Amino acid sequence: MHSELTISQADSRPMYLQIIEQVRRRVAVGDWGPGQEIPSIRALAASTRVSVITIKRAYFELEHEGVITTRQGRGTFVSENVQLQQDLREQELDQHLAKAADAGRELGLGTKELEQRLREVVRKKEETR
Amino acid sequence: MTDLTAMTPARRSIVGRLVAKDLYLYRWLITGALVGGVLSLVLSHFSEGDNVSTGPNVGILLFMTTIIAFGIFVAMFGILKERQDKSQLFVLSLPVSPAHYFAAKTWAALLAFLVPWVVLTVGVVALTALSGQPQGPIPFFVVMMTFFLGNFCLLLALVVNTKSELAAIAGVLITNVSVTLFLVQVGRLPGVAEHRLGAAAVWSPAILTVLGVELALILLSLGLAFYLPSRKKDLV
Amino acid sequence: MTTAAIELRGVCKRYPFFALEDVSFRLEPGQIMGFVGANGAGKTTTIRILMALVRQDAGDVELLGCRMPDEQVRAKWDVGFVSEEMKLFGGATLAWHLGFVRSLFPGAWDDRYAARLLQRFHLHPGQRVKGLSRGERVKALMLLALARKPRLLVLDEPTAGLDPVARQELIGELMEILQDEERSILFSSHNTLDVEQISDQITFLDRGRIVDSGDKEVFFDRWRRLSLELPEAVALPDVVGVVDVARSGHTAVVTANAFDDELPAAYQRAGATLRDVQRMTLEEIFVATVMQKRKERGA
Numbered sequence: 001m002h003s004e005l006t007i008s009q010a011d012s013r014p015m016y017l018q019i020i021e022q023v024r025r026r027v028a029v030g031d032w033g034p035g036q037e038i039p040s041i042r043a044l045a046a047s048t049r050v051s052v053i054t055i056k057r058a059y060f061e062l063e064h065e066g067v068i069t070t071r072q073g074r075g076t077f078v079s080e081n082v083q084l085q086q087d088l089r090e091q092e093l094d095q096h097l098a099k100a101a102d103a104g105r106e107l108g109l110g111t112k113e114l115e116q117r118l119r120e121v122v123r124k125k126e127e128t129r
Numbered sequence: 130m131t132d133l134t135a136m137t138p139a140r141r142s143i144v145g146r147l148v149a150k151d152l153y154l155y156r157w158l159i160t161g162a163l164v165g166g167v168l169s170l171v172l173s174h175f176s177e178g179d180n181v182s183t184g185p186n187v188g189i190l191l192f193m194t195t196i197i198a199f200g201i202f203v204a205m206f207g208i209l210k211e212r213q214d215k216s217q218l219f220v221l222s223l224p225v226s227p228a229h230y231f232a233a234k235t236w237a238a239l240l241a242f243l244v245p246w247v248v249l250t251v252g253v254v255a256l257t258a259l260s261g262q263p264q265g266p267i268p269f270f271v272v273m274m275t276f277f278l279g280n281f282c283l284l285l286a287l288v289v290n291t292k293s294e295l296a297a298i299a300g301v302l303i304t305n306v307s308v309t310l311f312l313v314q315v316g317r318l319p320g321v322a323e324h325r326l327g328a329a330a331v332w333s334p335a336i337l338t339v340l341g342v343e344l345a346l347i348l349l350s351l352g353l354a355f356y357l358p359s360r361k362k363d364l365v
Numbered sequence: 366m367t368t369a370a371i372e373l374r375g376v377c378k379r380y381p382f383f384a385l386e387d388v389s390f391r392l393e394p395g396q397i398m399g400f401v402g403a404n405g406a407g408k409t410t411t412i413r414i415l416m417a418l419v420r421q422d423a424g425d426v427e428l429l430g431c432r433m434p435d436e437q438v439r440a441k442w443d444v445g446f447v448s449e450e451m452k453l454f455g456g457a458t459l460a461w462h463l464g465f466v467r468s469l470f471p472g473a474w475d476d477r478y479a480a481r482l483l484q485r486f487h488l489h490p491g492q493r494v495k496g497l498s499r500g501e502r503v504k505a506l507m508l509l510a511l512a513r514k515p516r517l518l519v520l521d522e523p524t525a526g527l528d529p530v531a532r533q534e535l536i537g538e539l540m541e542i543l544q545d546e547e548r549s550i551l552f553s554s555h556n557t558l559d560v561e562q563i564s565d566q567i568t569f570l571d572r573g574r575i576v577d578s579g580d581k582e583v584f585f586d587r588w589r590r591l592s593l594e595l596p597e598a599v600a601l602p603d604v605v606g607v608v609d610v611a612r613s614g615h616t617a618v619v620t621a622n623a624f625d626d627e628l629p630a631a632y633q634r635a636g637a638t639l640r641d642v643q644r645m646t647l648e649e650i651f652v653a654t655v656m657q658k659r660k661e662r663g664a
Contacts, residue, residue, distance in 0.1 A: 219454075
């Protein structure tokens with residue numbers, strides 16, 4: 001199983017979070033489909049050259065979130081949940097929106113002004129399409 | 130995956146393999162000593178003097194130097210250097226006990242020295258006996274060769290037990306200085322001196338006593354070389 | 366409880382100017398332990414005691430369940446040891462060394478693996494050992510230790526002196542080994558980045574004593590650096606879990622080793638503004654740990 005995950009030590013975020021995010025990303029873009037088998041903890045540790053304990057933690061969190069499931073003796077798989085891809089993409093969107101909300105608040109914008117700015121930005125993007 | 134219990138038979142041959150390894154690494158030294166020894170004996174045969182009244186000739190001196198130097202090389206470069214160089218760390222990472230490691234080093238060094246020693250000693254004695262030449266010098270020659278063997282064993286005991294280059298060099302110096310002293314003193318002993326130029330080989334009580342003392346010292350040195358290292362607690 | 370790959374209990378060793386005191390730790394099978402310490406902290410001495418090169422004055426040492434140094438031969442059949450000061454035999458070629466070790470471990474030596482490693486490490490069997498560079502020598506020693514697939518690897522500064530490419534290759538090989546959950550690795554290193562990346566367990570050693578040991582992820586969760594802003598006149602409360610507070614003018618930098626959400630709140634209640642909470646690198650954690658322990662000891 002070819003792993004396309006890469007961990008950067010230059011990235012200030014903890015390694016287990018990078019793993020979690022990259023797995024979510026793979027599922028979100030559809031590279032890893034529902035029910036697809038993914039590398040075992042030790043296999044992923046070897047291919048990313050990251051400690052087993054870190055991968056274990058990432059997989060634990062991912063399982064907790066419902067993104068992956070482990071079947072004892074059979075391996076680790078992406079959740080069968082077909083809604084998952086959509087859900088993850090929506091989660092990502094929410095994260096971006098949360099960041100935008102924080103930035104807006106710091107500028108002192110109210111909710112109505114924030115909505116207006118969003119409309120402006122979308123309109124501009126439509127024009128340049 | 131190795132099964133620890135199945136390893137027992139192979140374990141016993143580790144010492145053998147280590148000895149073979151050392152002999153392989155000594156191969157050029159041994160060959161050099163053999164060739165040098167033979168050449169210097171040939172030179173001695175064609176040189177002036179009878180080695181008794183006129184003192185050792187050039188050939189004999191070269192011969193003695195070859196044997197002594199060979200012994201020093203084996204002791205210093207074979208054993209001491211390996212310890213200083215930490216190549217012993219590599220060997221000790223293998224399944225061998227420190228006692229067996231040191232025993233293997235000592236056996237290998239001894240065997241390496243014995244190859245030219247036996248060849249040259251037996252060679253000279255046999256050639257002299259078969260050639261019809263006067264055999265008077267033979268007992269003294271054997272005493273001399275045994276003295277070199279004794280010096281080597283002493284050096285071995287020293288080098289296997291200390292890491293100090295200084296101690297080894299001191300040992301080399303003392304054993305070397307003693308060569309001339311020994312040869313002159315023993316050469317003049319009553320019971321030895323008068324038979325050296327004779328036609329027959331005379332194994333007088335004097336000669337036999339000297340040989341006996343030499344052999345005792347050899348056994349003592351080898352005993353120390355084999356026994357003491359196994360008591361060591363820290364190998365580094 | 367399964368047999369530990371390595372277990373030390375109360376190990377002591379005294380030298381004229383240095384002593385190892387009460388060194389204890391455990392490495393479970395299937396894990397990598399990174400051993401971190403300054404020069405002279407006792408890493409090499411501990412490893413030497415592990416490998417029976419030095420006999421401990423007190424304490425128990427077990428490697429794969431074998432008591433050391435008494436059962437060292439049995440242990441060494443399944444332990445690979447490489448230290449940076451180790452050397453091969455100058456008068457022989459790499460091929461000769463391969464043959465030599467191979468003949469000692471007939472069942473365990475993997476020819477194809479050895480060939481792969483030769484390629485990966487860019488080594489040529491015909492090379493004379495004398496002509497090897499330092500990095501090549503370390504790689505050759507690694508190869509000889511790895512090709513017989515020992516259950517435990519003990520490595521003293523394995524990446525020291527290796528160029529970045531060789532380091533990555535070696536780390537890759539070490540991580541490959543961990544795919545087998547029966548195999549374990551202990552390695553000591555100055556390079557905290559390597560330790561940070563691949564270790565499951567980390568042990569800190571300073572001046573002959575273990576100053577901390579545990580799960581890597583827990584280390585990174587516990588330690589934080591907080592940046593606070595507060596008026597000079599305001600005193601900061603003593604908070605549990607904090608090892609150091611550095612104040613300068615309006616700012617204070619708090620180093621904590623038992624971080625939880627309550628911690629910044631305690632400072633905020635005292636009137637400080639929380640500017641930033643940052644995770645710490647292993648190097649920072651190590652230095653802070655050592656500084657704290659030395660302060661405690663009054664050194």
